[in-house]
Amino acid sequence: MSKRALITGVTGQDGSYLAEHLISSGYEVWGLVRGQANPRKDRISRLIPELRFIDGDLMDQGSLVSAVDLVQPDEVYNLGAISFVPMSWQQPNLVTEVNGNGVLRMLEAVRMVSGLSGGSARSEAAGRIRFYQASSSEMFGMVAETPQRETTLLHPRSPYGVAKAFGHHITRNYRESYGMYGVSGILFNHESPRRGAEFVPRKISLAVAQIKLGLQDKLSLGNLDAVRDWGFAGDYVRAMHLMLQQEEPGDYVVGTGQMHSVRDAVRLAFEYVGLDWEEHVVIDPALVRPAEVEILCADSSHARTRLGWEPEVDFAELMRMMVESDLAEARLVREHGAALTGARW
Known part of the structure; x- marks a missing residue:
């Protein structure tokens, strides 16, 4: 059973x-x-x-x-x-x-x-x-x-x-x-291509796709120096x-045990589509948290030893995966005039 x-x-x-x-x-x-x-x-x-x-x-x-x-x-x-x-x-x-x-x-x-x-x-x-x-x-x-x-x-x-x-x-x-x-x-x-559009990495990948296809010009972000695993x-x-x-x-x-900043995520995503991120990213103070968590990095040695678990997708591949998925949806928007929702799945 x-x-x-x-x-x-x-x-x-x-x-x-x-x-x-x-x-x-x-x-x-x-x-x-x-x-x-x-x-x-x-x-x-x-x-x-x-x-x-x-x-x-x-x-x-x-x-x-x-x-x-x-x-x-x-x-x-x-x-x-x-x-x-x-x-x-x-x-x-x-x-x-x-x-x-x-x-x-x-x-x-x-x-x-x-x-x-x-x-x-x-x-x-x-x-x-x-x-x-x-x-x-x-x-x-x-x-x-x-x-x-x-x-x-x-x-x-x-x-x-x-x-x-x-x-x-x-x-x-x-x-x-x-x-x-x-x-x-x-x-x-x-993160993943199924992540909500309000979360920073997905917000980045969605914006990069739209900017690449001329559907958007700027991406507003808060603290680019925040570091995450x-x-x-x-x-x-x-x-x-x-x-x-x-x-x-x-x-x-x-976790992966690898730290990357929001700036790293932005750079990788724009590089993937051949654009200079500094020409498109603007800082909006309203998007900065009242109390920021600056650095998070996992020591997952216990999980790796006891569970035999290992991550298979690295950060660069993750950002590429998300941008590719959002590019596919953005092309549908351009071709059919549909709304880009970030929830295609």
């Missing part, structure tokens, strides 16, 4: 890649969606026709219990979140409810369906449903050391990071309090799956 997985946030970048990976591995995969009229559901249905759906909302405890009880999953991947960090200053309460308390509600749903009560001893019931929490490198914030590892002090610099830190700690607490098989993947920045989302979902296949649960940092 094939394993069964339930994914929250299935319509997002990571959810789509994870669903594809699990289905290719023989899983029956269910995606939690909020409202059956969700427009993203239609897109991912076309992309992954084998994917099944169930209604649920990370802000509604009852719907989560019902979803877990109906699906009876072997594995739950909690990827659902408001993932655009700048939005967390604009709507901190909403981001906290979804990214923080939403994790607690999902854990409670797993606990209730599993019939777990207090006590840290592992039980057969505790191991029946394995839980993955999508933690974030944004939790490190004002970094205490570089590179960052599983034991690095957390000092988040945004409401988003604070909410993710709560989700991270409450997952560990349920593991210790109830013997639940719960793990957190502390994933560093990861960027990888390919398709690589990172393999690590998520591997975490839930281990005999004992634990937390893992996942």
Whole structure:
């Protein structure tokens, strides 16, 4: 009998890649969606026709219990979140409810369906449903050391990071309090052609494609000196799956260990299409975060040793992949006059 997985946030970048990976591995995969009229559901249905759906909302405890009880999953991947960090200053309460308390509600749903009560001893019931929490490198914030590892002090610099830190700690607490098989993947920045248009690398690749074809002239950005450890989302979902296949649960940092600035991303993207980025990029102070996270770099040696995980796509290939995808869409715009949405998939 094939394993069964339930994914929250299935319509997002990571959810789509994870669903594809699990289905290719023989899983029956269910995606939690909020409202059956969700427009993203239609897109991912076309992309992954084998994917099944169930209604649920990370802000509604009852719907989560019902979803877990109906699906009876072997594995739950909690990827659902408001993932655009700048939005967390604009709507901190909403981001906290979804990214923080939403994790607690999902854990409670797993606990209730599993019939777990207090006590840290592992039980057969505790191991029946394995839980993955999508933690974030944004939790490190004002970094205490570089590179960052599983034991690095957390000092988040945004409401988003604070909410993710709560989700991270409450997952560990349920593991210790109830013997639940719960793990957190502390994933560093990861991108793809499926990334939302609001995220910096995708914003860059979309703009480069349009500028190359004469559909746009300028690209507005904030802090070009911010440094991140960027990888390919398709690589990172393999690590998520591997975490839930281990005999004992634990937390893992996942990243490439290579640092690149926003300026590096801009330069590579424009070079790929033969343009000088300095002729097209303008700095907009309004796009600078109130509290910046300057440097993030992963020490993923634990994941590489314990999980046998390695990234396969490097940064230059990632930017090329994204620009190529957006060039293809931009050509459709030029030829047919369609709107360039950044959501072609």
